[in-house]
Amino acid sequence: MSANKWGDGMLTERQLYILRVLIDDYIKHVEPVGSRTISKREDITYSPATIRNELADLEDLGFLEKTHTSSGRIPSEKGYRFYVDHLLPSLSVQPSVTDRTELLSTEKVQEAEALFDQSAKILSDITNYTSVVLGPNALDMKLRHMQIIPLSSQMAVAIFVTNTGHVENRQIVLPNSIEPSDLEKLVNILNERLAGVRLVDLNSRIQKELSSVFKKHVRDYQNMGVFLDQLLLWSKKEKLFYGGKTNMLSQPEFRDLDKVRPLLDFLETSDLMEKLVSSTEKGVTVKIGTENEHEAMKNCSVINASYTMHGKHIGTISLIGPTRMEYKKVISLLDSLSKEMTNRLNDFSK
Amino acid sequence: MSANKWGDGMLTERQLYILRVLIDDYIKHVEPVGSRTISKREDITYSPATIRNELADLEDLGFLEKTHTSSGRIPSEKGYRFYVDHLLPSLSVQPSVTDRTELLSTEKVQEAEALFDQSAKILSDITNYTSVVLGPNALDMKLRHMQIIPLSSQMAVAIFVTNTGHVENRQIVLPNSIEPSDLEKLVNILNERLAGVRLVDLNSRIQKELSSVFKKHVRDYQNMGVFLDQLLLWSKKEKLFYGGKTNMLSQPEFRDLDKVRPLLDFLETSDLMEKLVSSTEKGVTVKIGTENEHEAMKNCSVINASYTMHGKHIGTISLIGPTRMEYKKVISLLDSLSKEMTNRLNDFSK
DNA sequence: GTTAGCACTCATTGAGAGCGAGTGCTAAAT
DNA sequence: ATTTAGCACTCGCTCTCAATGAGTGCTAAC
Numbered sequence: 001m002s003a004n005k006w007g008d009g010m011l012t013e014r015q016l017y018i019l020r021v022l023i024d025d026y027i028k029h030v031e032p033v034g035s036r037t038i039s040k041r042e043d044i045t046y047s048p049a050t051i052r053n054e055l056a057d058l059e060d061l062g063f064l065e066k067t068h069t070s071s072g073r074i075p076s077e078k079g080y081r082f083y084v085d086h087l088l089p090s091l092s093v094q095p096s097v098t099d100r101t102e103l104l105s106t107e108k109v110q111e112a113e114a115l116f117d118q119s120a121k122i123l124s125d126i127t128n129y130t131s132v133v134l135g136p137n138a139l140d141m142k143l144r145h146m147q148i149i150p151l152s153s154q155m156a157v158a159i160f161v162t163n164t165g166h167v168e169n170r171q172i173v174l175p176n177s178i179e180p181s182d183l184e185k186l187v188n189i190l191n192e193r194l195a196g197v198r199l200v201d202l203n204s205r206i207q208k209e210l211s212s213v214f215k216k217h218v219r220d221y222q223n224m225g226v227f228l229d230q231l232l233l234w235s236k237k238e239k240l241f242y243g244g245k246t247n248m249l250s251q252p253e254f255r256d257l258d259k260v261r262p263l264l265d266f267l268e269t270s271d272l273m274e275k276l277v278s279s280t281e282k283g284v285t286v287k288i289g290t291e292n293e294h295e296a297m298k299n300c301s302v303i304n305a306s307y308t309m310h311g312k313h314i315g316t317i318s319l320i321g322p323t324r325m326e327y328k329k330v331i332s333l334l335d336s337l338s339k340e341m342t343n344r345l346n347d348f349s350k
Numbered sequence: 351m352s353a354n355k356w357g358d359g360m361l362t363e364r365q366l367y368i369l370r371v372l373i374d375d376y377i378k379h380v381e382p383v384g385s386r387t388i389s390k391r392e393d394i395t396y397s398p399a400t401i402r403n404e405l406a407d408l409e410d411l412g413f414l415e416k417t418h419t420s421s422g423r424i425p426s427e428k429g430y431r432f433y434v435d436h437l438l439p440s441l442s443v444q445p446s447v448t449d450r451t452e453l454l455s456t457e458k459v460q461e462a463e464a465l466f467d468q469s470a471k472i473l474s475d476i477t478n479y480t481s482v483v484l485g486p487n488a489l490d491m492k493l494r495h496m497q498i499i500p501l502s503s504q505m506a507v508a509i510f511v512t513n514t515g516h517v518e519n520r521q522i523v524l525p526n527s528i529e530p531s532d533l534e535k536l537v538n539i540l541n542e543r544l545a546g547v548r549l550v551d552l553n554s555r556i557q558k559e560l561s562s563v564f565k566k567h568v569r570d571y572q573n574m575g576v577f578l579d580q581l582l583l584w585s586k587k588e589k590l591f592y593g594g595k596t597n598m599l600s601q602p603e604f605r606d607l608d609k610v611r612p613l614l615d616f617l618e619t620s621d622l623m624e625k626l627v628s629s630t631e632k633g634v635t636v637k638i639g640t641e642n643e644h645e646a647m648k649n650c651s652v653i654n655a656s657y658t659m660h661g662k663h664i665g666t667i668s669l670i671g672p673t674r675m676e677y678k679k680v681i682s683l684l685d686s687l688s689k690e691m692t693n694r695l696n697d698f699s700k
Numbered sequence: 701g702t703t704a705g706c707a708c709t710c711a712t713t714g715a716g717a718g719c720g721a722g723t724g725c726t727a728a729a730t
Numbered sequence: 731a732t733t734t735a736g737c738a739c740t741c742g743c744t745c746t747c748a749a750t751g752a753g754t755g756c757t758a759a760c
């Protein structure tokens with residue numbers, strides 16, 4: 001009789017099996033599972049009483065919970081964690097799933113933004129959960145070309161094109177002192193010297209390396225500092241693409257208004273969302289319940305998968321649903337979808 | 351005893367007064383209002399029985415409804431319409447309201463987009479309803495400058511700067527045949543000839559006026575047509591800014607999940623939203639219930655106010671809430687907020 | 701024209717009974 | 731030493747029923 005190590009004790013094969021069956025059933029039917037239900041499965045040869053004993057043990061070990069004294073069991077957070085880590089069948093990709101991800105390929109998705117948006121929409125459609133794509137941080141991209149286009153004597157638009165074809169722009173106030181010829185020189189210097197530098201590094205690079213050059217070519221250098229700060233000081237902005245924000249409403253565990261409200265509010269106020277779906281690890285990661293370290297997410301699981309460009313992790317595609325998620329289906333789906341995104345992205349840059 | 355014309359009949363002063371009091375009360379307490387409640391007001395000198403007679407008449411005239419045979423009255427859609435058109439006290443601006451709209455001025459709002467976003471957020475915060483700002487259609491702005499920046503031998507980014515400082519950009523595929531010098535010529539011609547033309551009109555203008563010029567200066571003119579279409583064919587995109595999307599959940603009439611769901615879904619799928627909050631009229635307009643001509647909005651009112659630039663209507667700021675809205679407060683608020691937005695916008699372009 | 705009085709309606713609330721799915725425990729069977 | 735049958739018990743859910751109370755419409759009197 002083989003056994004697995006987990007925490008303090010061991011689990012017998014039978015316990016493992018019962019735990020798996022119970023969680024599968026609960027995920028499917030969203031109702032506490034009793035001993036009779038489990039014993040009815042044709043591949044189970046034990047009586048309800050035996051199952052009950054095992055269930056009591058599994059509850060003592062912290063894998064299961066009861067909703068009230070005489071109810072069936074539901075998985076605890078620890079139970080889900082164990083299920084995801086040790087009980088998930090090998091991640092075979094269902095054919096039906098790959099069919100759907102191919103949608104992504106056939107749709108005419110010309111630009112990266114559209115790809116992210118499409119991906120989020122498709123993912124939430126398939127799963128009926130809420131999906132979030134964290135787009136690449138444009139400021140990590142490298143400068144290809146910049147330009148300043150005057151609007152009036154005082155105002156101008158600064159435009160930055162990155163190597164990925166992304167365009168950042170901002171309105172700036174021109175210093176009174178500056179002359180058109182100086183502006184032109186400035187832009188030329190920046191383009192010559194700073195091509196290939198990440199947008200976010202532009203400002204510090206200038207401070208370090210280019211002050212001498214500027215002094216030589218540009219009049220009124222002291223005013224220039226303020227201007228350059230205005231031009232190159234970025235506020236971090238990563239773009240989030242959502243799909244199925246209201247899908248939470250169809251999850252039976254959130255039937256109650258007071259329970260969905262914090263969730264939906266959380267989805268709307270995106271400043272915390274970024275942290276939630278950021279992932280430093282490659283591949284698919286699963287965070288269950290309180291592992292997400294946010295009150296509103298305590299009954300949710302977040303699954304992240306990262307996509308890459310030229311082998312570098314640049315963003316994530318995530319799924320948010322109740323802790324009782326269809327992990328089996330969803331993990332493999334996210335895996336293949338993130339790979340598909342990676343492929344498509346690298347096609348763009350050909 | 352004076353009277354007002356409305357539909358087929360007349361309403362006595364007393365009826366007008368009772369109707370107003372009832373709607374005020376219902377808006378405040380969200381519960382059917384009975385004759386006793388009305389008669390208790392100190393400025394009412396009649397007994398409940400008299401009120402009942404009047405209420406019965408007002409119901410016959412279609413201004414009021416009952417939820418069941420022995421309930422108090424609630425306003426009908428027609429009732430609200432009459433209330434908004436004839437019973438609203440003169441739109442005096444509450445001091446508390448102006449205080450809040452000044453927030454807009456003090457916040458450092460540098461760009462138009464930020465202004466719209468801020469406005470939507472502030473509006474929904476004050477009112478606890480859902481707000482939507484329909485941004486100006488960038489394609490109606492005039493071309494200030496355009497540029498094509500190559501990314502690779504095949505791909506390039508086209509950038510269009512408008513007179514308002516807005517930047518539109520798109521990735522394009524370069525025709526095989528085109529030479530860098532030709533591309534430069536093309537851009538020069540476009541900038542010389544098309545400055546001041548609305549983006550949306552660029553393509554047709556070229557077809558009409560510039561084909562001869564191109565033939566003279568640019569080789570391989572036949573391929574150029576496809577390329578220009580790709581470059582200048584816009585898909586309409588107007589930007590929507592939301593505030594308080596989940597505020598609907600705190601409205602007592604939408605306590606029920608099945609009732610909010612369609613609403614929230616509607617708010618998410620924005621393609622119909624644009625039509626809902628578009629308004630050709632200047633000033634503040636109110637659409638009540640089914641006047642909005644969308645199933646999901648049948649129990650909602652939409653209040654639109656347009657903001658302008660150089661006297662031209664360019665967008666709207668709107669509020670979506672239950673038909674039982676605090677019209678009094680909200681209409682004057684929207685009026686002043688839209689004016690404030692107009693001021694701020696015109697400050698930008700100085 | 702106004703109002704007091706009264707019968708009537710209907711949504712809401714709470715108590716109590718019955719049901720059923722589930723448990724834990726004990727003692728017998730394997 | 732396991733496994734299982736049997737049984738008492740718990741708890742949530744649903745149904746019914748009666749009481750309550752806010753409201754109405756109508757009629758007859760003021």
